[in-house]
Amino acid sequence: MSFTLDRVRAQFSALHQSHNGLPVTFFDGPGGSQVPESVLEAMISYLGHHNSNLGAPYITSQITSELVASAREACRAFLNALSADSIVFGANMTSLTFSLSRAISRQWQAGDEIVVTELDHYANVSSWRQAAEDKSVVVKTALVDESDCSLDIEHMLSLITPKTRLVAVTLASNVSGSIIDISSIVSAAKQVGAMVYVDAVHYAPHHLIDVQKLECDFLVCSAYKFFGPHIGVAYIAQPWLEELTPYKVEPAPANGPGRFETGTQSFEALAGLVACIDYLGQWGEAGLGLRQRLEQSYAFYNQHETQLSDYFLQQLAQRPHIKLWGRHSADSQQRTSTFALTFEQHASQEVAQALGQQNLCTSNGHFYALGLIRQLGLENCGGVVRIGLMHYSTVDEIDRLFEQLDALTQ
Incomplete structure (x- = not known):
């Protein structure tokens, strides 16, 4: 079975729920990913x-x-x-x-x-x-x-x-x-x-x-x-x-x-x-050993996440009032599709709470990387807002995120 985003997302019931009439969109993968039905x-x-x-x-x-x-x-x-x-x-x-x-x-x-x-x-x-x-x-x-x-x-x-x-x-x-x-x-x-x-x-x-x-x-x-x-x-x-x-x-x-x-x-x-x-190994060629299937499947994940990172960074570049803390490269060998952000006129906690009210699941703080946040001088201002994309994430979800960020911060 070949890798497609629709086939991936069909396996996650959590990705198809809504709350108060709005879809629930997960940008909190670094804090804990969603789970496919086969695991449940x-x-x-x-x-x-x-x-x-x-x-x-x-x-x-x-x-x-x-x-x-x-x-x-x-x-x-x-x-x-x-x-x-x-x-x-x-x-x-x-x-x-x-x-x-x-x-x-x-x-x-x-x-x-x-x-x-x-x-x-x-x-x-x-x-x-x-x-x-x-x-x-x-x-x-x-x-x-x-x-x-x-x-x-x-x-x-x-x-x-x-x-x-x-x-x-x-x-x-x-x-x-x-x-x-x-x-x-x-x-x-x-x-x-x-x-x-x-x-x-x-x-x-x-x-x-x-x-x-x-x-x-x-x-x-x-x-x-x-x-x-x-x-x-x-x-x-x-x-x-x-x-x-x-x-x-x-x-x-x-x-x-x-x-x-x-x-x-x-x-x-x-x-x-x-x-x-x-x-994780399901997108590999049938008949191969598990390790080989995992290698082939992760190649698909890396390709998709690189595309997501590239699109995210393109959108971010159009918004100079949002600061990225980390590498500006979309290359999956240089970074994961995880982004640490701060905002010129808004505290990180304010942004995370506003996104949460729109069912955009993300959060702010130090995420237990306290040394990093302290060295960057962000400990006393709510840390960063962390956006975490996974291989089940979509470009449309990124668009929805930036629409809400624009409504809040511009």
Whole structure:
């Protein structure tokens, strides 16, 4: 089946609703994407027929065990991991990162150093700063390149020393949409024996992740950002899967990814996750493996989102009273279709509230990228209005957005 926007949108019931006589239009993808019917059906089917726990000698427990294995394999293909054993599940990226930070920091010594950034969502900052405080470890923070709201790579590289134990970095800003080439960062970290912990939450809906190409030690994302349910996914590279000692309730599994998973998992969410990844790969050629189908499907997403970004930026260029914080390029290799805006005569909160009254779903603030907003000097004026387009978004929706912005701001 070939990719068309109509075929995409037909799978999302949320995209066809109205409220108070107006269509509900979603520009809040970076905060959480909408979910296709196949994901909902998979979750309902699991809860309705197979709800169970692991380790029992009856059919629904066996089906649940098979589901967990299927979810690990689907995520292995999604991330291009070498082994499904490298896939760990948790409530969300933030919870996984706090948990993993405890295990990773066990061996830190006073005087060791870690590097975080001002660009990242603070789930990939606060977790490490608090772990460092517990161990009297020095925290260095890389600055934002304010010209395009990306990362100041040179500054970050200058912070990596032989004392560095971990570098935490994002693949894409959840506020400005700027995509970060982390290859030089990973190389520098490897030269001094430091771990690299990658936040791919905002990147995952827009680009297919390849942990082998990235050569990172850890990578985390959340399925509710890429058209799935609320569940977090972590990739843990060898040898850390066996060498780290996570905090666990006894008796913990002796080996494998279960060592890092606390409590009973949301098995219905895992069912939705499998369906979500299958949805993402549906535009690939039938008969190919899942990874290949995902690669072909994401090429369609990238093409469509580049067209959306180009159109959005053309419209924005006609409105000099609206400031874009981020790259002005529409190239999907340089940015995601996420845009951070401020307005000459109107506060960000005022604009977001006015749009919300017209069922244009967006919001304002710092979006937990507090370092970025502070460095840009926007913390005390309501932050930015964030417009997030997904591969189900349309040009007509962009037109409606700018019509309402014109009515408010001109």
